[in-house]
Amino acid sequence: MTAPRILWYFADPMCSWCWGFAPVIGAIKEAYADQVKVALLLGGLRPGTTEPMTAALREEILHHWHQVHRRTGQPFAFEEAMPGGFVYDTEPPSRAVVAVAEINPEQTFPYFNSVQAAFYAHRQDVTQIQVLAALAEVHHIAAPQFLERFHSDAVRARTRRHFEQTQQAGVRGFPTLLGQDASGILLLTHGYRAFEELRPEIEAWLTRPA
DSSP states (O other): OOOOOEEEEEEOTTOHHHHHHHHHHHHHHHHTTTTOEEEEEEOOSSTTOOSOOOHHHHHHHHHHHHHHHHHHOOOOOOTTOSOTTOOOOOHHHHHHHHHHHHHOGGGHHHHHHHHHHHHHTSOOOTTSHHHHHHHHHHTTOOHHHHHHHHTSHHHHHHHHHHHHHHHHTTOOSSSEEEEEETTEEEEEEESOOOHHHHHHHHHHHHHSOO
Protein backbone atom coordinates (compact mmCIF):
# COMPACT_ATOMS: atom_id res chain seq x y z
CA MET A 1 0.00 0.00 0.00
CA THR A 2 1.42 3.39 -1.03
CA ALA A 3 2.11 5.81 1.81
CA PRO A 4 -0.05 8.95 1.62
CA ARG A 5 1.57 12.16 0.46
CA ILE A 6 1.75 14.86 3.12
CA LEU A 7 2.66 18.51 2.82
CA TRP A 8 4.09 19.64 6.13
CA TYR A 9 3.53 23.35 6.63
CA PHE A 10 5.80 24.83 9.31
CA ALA A 11 4.50 28.21 10.44
CA ASP A 12 3.84 30.46 13.40
CA PRO A 13 0.69 32.55 13.92
CA MET A 14 2.86 35.59 14.77
CA CYS A 15 5.26 35.21 11.82
CA SER A 16 4.69 38.04 9.33
CA TRP A 17 5.92 36.09 6.30
CA CYS A 18 3.51 33.30 7.25
CA TRP A 19 0.72 35.90 7.16
CA GLY A 20 1.98 36.86 3.72
CA PHE A 21 1.94 33.17 2.77
CA ALA A 22 -1.65 32.65 3.98
CA PRO A 23 -3.23 33.04 0.51
CA VAL A 24 -0.58 30.71 -0.94
CA ILE A 25 -1.18 27.86 1.50
CA GLY A 26 -4.92 28.42 0.98
CA ALA A 27 -4.50 28.07 -2.79
CA ILE A 28 -2.38 24.94 -2.33
CA LYS A 29 -5.00 23.33 -0.08
CA GLU A 30 -7.71 24.12 -2.61
CA ALA A 31 -5.79 23.04 -5.71
CA TYR A 32 -4.54 19.73 -4.33
CA ALA A 33 -7.27 18.77 -1.85
CA ASP A 34 -7.81 15.40 -3.55
CA GLN A 35 -4.10 14.56 -3.91
CA VAL A 36 -2.35 15.47 -0.69
CA LYS A 37 -2.95 16.12 2.99
CA VAL A 38 -1.67 19.48 4.25
CA ALA A 39 -0.60 19.30 7.90
CA LEU A 40 0.27 22.29 10.08
CA LEU A 41 3.22 22.23 12.46
CA LEU A 42 3.58 25.20 14.80
CA GLY A 43 7.19 26.25 14.52
CA GLY A 44 7.69 28.27 17.67
CA LEU A 45 8.98 31.66 16.53
CA ARG A 46 9.46 33.26 19.96
CA PRO A 47 7.86 30.93 22.51
CA GLY A 48 8.28 31.78 26.16
CA THR A 49 9.39 35.38 25.66
CA THR A 50 8.89 37.31 28.90
CA GLU A 51 10.53 40.70 28.34
CA PRO A 52 8.63 43.58 26.71
CA MET A 53 10.00 44.39 23.28
CA THR A 54 12.37 47.30 22.89
CA ALA A 55 11.69 50.24 20.62
CA ALA A 56 14.52 49.06 18.36
CA LEU A 57 13.05 45.57 18.02
CA ARG A 58 9.62 47.03 17.29
CA GLU A 59 11.07 49.12 14.45
CA GLU A 60 12.90 46.09 13.07
CA ILE A 61 9.71 44.00 13.11
CA LEU A 62 7.65 46.78 11.51
CA HIS A 63 10.28 47.01 8.77
CA HIS A 64 9.65 43.32 8.02
CA TRP A 65 5.90 43.93 8.05
CA HIS A 66 6.27 46.62 5.40
CA GLN A 67 8.37 44.25 3.30
CA VAL A 68 5.71 41.55 3.55
CA HIS A 69 2.95 44.00 2.68
CA ARG A 70 4.79 45.30 -0.39
CA ARG A 71 5.56 41.83 -1.71
CA THR A 72 2.31 40.00 -0.90
CA GLY A 73 -0.38 42.67 -0.61
CA GLN A 74 -1.58 41.24 2.68
CA PRO A 75 -3.19 43.88 4.95
CA PHE A 76 -1.38 45.23 8.01
CA ALA A 77 -2.44 47.72 10.66
CA PHE A 78 0.88 49.48 11.16
CA GLU A 79 -0.20 52.41 13.33
CA GLU A 80 -0.01 51.69 17.08
CA ALA A 81 0.83 48.03 16.46
CA MET A 82 2.66 46.29 19.30
CA PRO A 83 2.29 49.16 21.82
CA GLY A 84 4.63 49.83 24.71
CA GLY A 85 4.93 46.87 27.08
CA PHE A 86 3.99 44.31 24.40
CA VAL A 87 5.56 40.90 25.03
CA TYR A 88 6.11 38.99 21.78
CA ASP A 89 5.40 35.51 23.15
CA THR A 90 4.23 33.18 20.39
CA GLU A 91 3.47 30.24 22.68
CA PRO A 92 -0.12 31.25 23.66
CA PRO A 93 -1.46 31.62 20.09
CA SER A 94 0.34 28.45 19.04
CA ARG A 95 -1.18 26.56 21.98
CA ALA A 96 -4.57 27.99 21.07
CA VAL A 97 -4.27 26.51 17.57
CA VAL A 98 -3.38 23.12 19.08
CA ALA A 99 -6.40 23.35 21.40
CA VAL A 100 -8.74 24.15 18.52
CA ALA A 101 -7.25 21.32 16.47
CA GLU A 102 -8.12 18.89 19.26
CA ILE A 103 -11.68 20.15 19.56
CA ASN A 104 -12.44 20.41 15.84
CA PRO A 105 -9.61 19.46 13.43
CA GLU A 106 -11.45 20.98 10.48
CA GLN A 107 -11.09 24.40 12.09
CA THR A 108 -7.30 24.18 12.48
CA PHE A 109 -6.37 26.22 9.41
CA PRO A 110 -9.35 28.61 9.59
CA TYR A 111 -8.57 29.40 13.23
CA PHE A 112 -4.85 29.77 12.52
CA ASN A 113 -5.75 32.27 9.80
CA SER A 114 -8.10 34.13 12.14
CA VAL A 115 -5.33 34.54 14.71
CA GLN A 116 -3.00 35.86 12.02
CA ALA A 117 -5.59 38.34 10.74
CA ALA A 118 -6.43 39.49 14.27
CA PHE A 119 -2.80 40.27 15.01
CA TYR A 120 -1.67 41.78 11.73
CA ALA A 121 -4.77 43.36 10.24
CA HIS A 122 -6.86 44.20 13.32
CA ARG A 123 -4.22 45.12 15.90
CA GLN A 124 -5.43 42.58 18.48
CA ASP A 125 -3.07 41.19 21.11
CA VAL A 126 -3.19 37.47 20.35
CA THR A 127 -0.92 36.67 23.29
CA GLN A 128 -3.95 37.35 25.52
CA ILE A 129 -6.16 34.43 26.46
CA GLN A 130 -9.43 36.36 26.23
CA VAL A 131 -8.65 37.37 22.63
CA LEU A 132 -7.86 33.78 21.68
CA ALA A 133 -11.06 32.52 23.33
CA ALA A 134 -13.15 35.13 21.50
CA LEU A 135 -11.62 34.03 18.19
CA ALA A 136 -12.47 30.40 19.03
CA GLU A 137 -16.10 31.40 19.50
CA VAL A 138 -16.11 32.83 15.96
CA HIS A 139 -15.36 29.27 14.88
CA HIS A 140 -18.27 27.90 16.94
CA ILE A 141 -16.13 26.67 19.81
CA ALA A 142 -17.50 27.78 23.17
CA ALA A 143 -15.05 29.73 25.30
CA PRO A 144 -15.29 27.37 28.33
CA GLN A 145 -14.52 24.34 26.14
CA PHE A 146 -11.64 26.17 24.49
CA LEU A 147 -10.18 27.39 27.79
CA GLU A 148 -10.35 23.94 29.35
CA ARG A 149 -8.25 22.52 26.52
CA PHE A 150 -5.99 25.55 26.30
CA HIS A 151 -4.99 25.27 29.96
CA SER A 152 -4.64 21.48 29.96
CA ASP A 153 -1.27 19.82 30.49
CA ALA A 154 -1.90 17.67 27.41
CA VAL A 155 -2.24 20.66 25.08
CA ARG A 156 0.78 22.36 26.65
CA ALA A 157 2.79 19.19 25.99
CA ARG A 158 1.51 18.82 22.42
CA THR A 159 2.44 22.42 21.70
CA ARG A 160 5.97 21.80 22.94
CA ARG A 161 6.05 18.72 20.74
CA HIS A 162 5.25 20.87 17.70
CA PHE A 163 8.26 23.05 18.50
CA GLU A 164 10.46 19.98 19.03
CA GLN A 165 9.38 18.38 15.76
CA THR A 166 10.24 21.59 13.95
CA GLN A 167 13.74 21.57 15.42
CA GLN A 168 14.18 17.88 14.68
CA ALA A 169 13.21 18.50 11.06
CA GLY A 170 15.97 21.10 10.83
CA VAL A 171 13.50 23.90 10.11
CA ARG A 172 14.85 27.24 11.29
CA GLY A 173 12.60 29.73 9.51
CA PHE A 174 9.00 30.16 8.46
CA PRO A 175 7.11 29.54 6.30
CA THR A 176 8.65 26.21 5.30
CA LEU A 177 6.92 23.56 3.21
CA LEU A 178 8.15 19.96 3.09
CA GLY A 179 6.67 17.22 0.93
CA GLN A 180 6.72 13.70 2.36
CA ASP A 181 5.98 10.49 0.48
CA ALA A 182 7.31 6.93 0.31
CA SER A 183 10.49 8.23 -1.34
CA GLY A 184 11.32 10.52 1.55
CA ILE A 185 11.11 14.24 2.27
CA LEU A 186 11.53 17.05 -0.24
CA LEU A 187 11.99 20.74 0.60
CA LEU A 188 9.52 22.74 -1.50
CA THR A 189 10.12 26.16 0.01
CA HIS A 190 12.00 27.76 2.85
CA GLY A 191 10.59 31.26 3.02
CA TYR A 192 7.87 33.03 1.09
CA ARG A 193 7.17 32.12 -2.52
CA ALA A 194 4.12 32.93 -4.60
CA PHE A 195 1.77 30.11 -5.61
CA GLU A 196 2.71 30.54 -9.28
CA GLU A 197 6.36 29.95 -8.38
CA LEU A 198 5.63 26.95 -6.19
CA ARG A 199 3.10 25.23 -8.41
CA PRO A 200 5.57 23.63 -10.89
CA GLU A 201 7.60 22.15 -8.04
CA ILE A 202 4.52 20.80 -6.29
CA GLU A 203 3.33 19.29 -9.58
CA ALA A 204 6.73 17.67 -10.15
CA TRP A 205 6.70 16.25 -6.61
CA LEU A 206 3.19 14.88 -7.01
CA THR A 207 4.03 13.15 -10.30
CA ARG A 208 7.34 11.60 -9.27
CA PRO A 209 7.28 7.88 -8.40
CA ALA A 210 6.56 7.47 -4.69
